[in-house]
Amino acid sequence: MKTPLVQAVLDYVNENTARFHMPGHKGGKLVSPSCFNLSWSYDLTEIPGTDNLHAPAGAVKEAQELAARAFGSDACFFLVNGTTSGVQMMLLATIGPGDTVIVPRNCHKSVWDALVLSGARPVYVWPGYDEERDLATQVSPEDVRLAIEQNPQAGAMMIVNPSYYGLAPRLEEICSILDEHGIVSLVDEAHGTHFVFHPGLPKSAADCKADLWAQSAHKTIPALTQASYLHARRGRVDLNRLRHIHSMLTTTSPSYLLMASLDWARAYMEVTGRRETDRLLDIIADAKRKLRQLGIDTMDGYTRPEVESMDGTRLVLDLRDLGLTGFEAEVVLRRHGVQVEMADMRRLVCICTVADTQADFERLIGACRVLWDQRRQPRDKGIKLSISREMPRQEMSPKEAFYRKTAHIPLEASPGRVCAGIIGAYPPGIPAFCPGELIDKGGIAGLLEIKAMGGRLFGLTEDGLIPVLAE
Numbered sequence: 001m002k003t004p005l006v007q008a009v010l011d012y013v014n015e016n017t018a019r020f021h022m023p024g025h026k027g028g029k030l031v032s033p034s035c036f037n038l039s040w041s042y043d044l045t046e047i048p049g050t051d052n053l054h055a056p057a058g059a060v061k062e063a064q065e066l067a068a069r070a071f072g073s074d075a076c077f078f079l080v081n082g083t084t085s086g087v088q089m090m091l092l093a094t095i096g097p098g099d100t101v102i103v104p105r106n107c108h109k110s111v112w113d114a115l116v117l118s119g120a121r122p123v124y125v126w127p128g129y130d131e132e133r134d135l136a137t138q139v140s141p142e143d144v145r146l147a148i149e150q151n152p153q154a155g156a157m158m159i160v161n162p163s164y165y166g167l168a169p170r171l172e173e174i175c176s177i178l179d180e181h182g183i184v185s186l187v188d189e190a191h192g193t194h195f196v197f198h199p200g201l202p203k204s205a206a207d208c209k210a211d212l213w214a215q216s217a218h219k220t221i222p223a224l225t226q227a228s229y230l231h232a233r234r235g236r237v238d239l240n241r242l243r244h245i246h247s248m249l250t251t252t253s254p255s256y257l258l259m260a261s262l263d264w265a266r267a268y269m270e271v272t273g274r275r276e277t278d279r280l281l282d283i284i285a286d287a288k289r290k291l292r293q294l295g296i297d298t299m300d301g302y303t304r305p306e307v308e309s310m311d312g313t314r315l316v317l318d319l320r321d322l323g324l325t326g327f328e329a330e331v332v333l334r335r336h337g338v339q340v341e342m343a344d345m346r347r348l349v350c351i352c353t354v355a356d357t358q359a360d361f362e363r364l365i366g367a368c369r370v371l372w373d374q375r376r377q378p379r380d381k382g383i384k385l386s387i388s389r390e391m392p393r394q395e396m397s398p399k400e401a402f403y404r405k406t407a408h409i410p411l412e413a414s415p416g417r418v419c420a421g422i423i424g425a426y427p428p429g430i431p432a433f434c435p436g437e438l439i440d441k442g443g444i445a446g447l448l449e450i451k452a453m454g455g456r457l458f459g460l461t462e463d464g465l466i467p468v469l470a471e
């Protein structure tokens, strides 16, 4: 019997790594008899007694109501296809074809897919950019105000709280500006589900009176992969329409394992989240001290005008002083029994949750000692960029671009053509061109320059070709 995927999963489990990646339950460490230990016999569907996610009237309804209360929303919808589907639902519920939505240029790729589904036109806001750290940060309230002045017709805005690196925007101010102008605030809180459970963490979308927000419970609280919440505040959003769209974009056979894990993770965090987050923050503080002694900068106390605070549970390891790239360090750590969530040119990102133990952090620090042993002379400077302030011209909406025929051509031949994908370089990790935008010489020259300095391009085919609309 050939089962390569089963084998891949078994191999990883048998490696017994310290998991600094999602899902937030970290291998089910917290699961007790109060939540069934996962087994095929619990994999149910809608049968008498289990209720129906598409027309909840029993257990699903009650579980969603308990989640709404715990997270401070007026209505909660369980999602079984992650926050990716939540982003799609938020946009489809609030804007339509030809409408304008304000979008941070560095948002998650699910936003562009949602724009294709909705037919809306994005207007972009640049996030801040920390040149010293080669790091895209957050959009500022000042830039949001400017975007509204220039696009008074905007109907909604997408905001990310926090970024992958744990940087939270000045969300309350941004939501209040949007509210003042009658613009619906949609918050991608994929990495912030845990915020409401501890006062030392950044403000949640609920605290900031957002209209709609989606949270990947599976990333930062102990829920199963794909399990997310979509929350709504009563007022600006038509809840009946939202309910319809939630049903439209949800399988008619939702997994009860995923939904029950949403119920359990909420209950666990309500009862023990505050205490366990205190414990986690203490362990992280201690780990940061040890990592500093190994030449690793953890961005402790990071400030920028557009960043309100940093999620204390998100451990970012900046390796610049060790002269190693994040990609190199990730491989070394894995060889020494630790898997991180994400690597970039100079950093590693660790997702830490209440399921982590002191022993996990000891393994992380032990593996980081190897990085110290393998350190090199740091490069004089990183790739110093300032992100361009000029947006490429939008020739058509992402939806119009999506339905055209596509060709793949060399980058050098692409100026003057309309982009059919999301193309950019890391750093800064922000798209240079989005679907429907006119490719210009300057933008391509910029990408090639970053590549020559050691950066990586994204959105190209394996042989380095760029997707454009066919002529």
Ligand SMILES: Cc1ncc(COP(=O)(O)O)c(C=O)c1O
Binding pocket: 081, 082, 083, 084, 085, 108, 110, 160, 163, 164, 188, 190, 191, 216, 226, 228
């Ligand atoms: C900022 C952000 N938004 C949305 C998503 C999509 O979330 P999910 O994986 O739950 O579909 C991600 C996934 O990593 C993300 O980083």
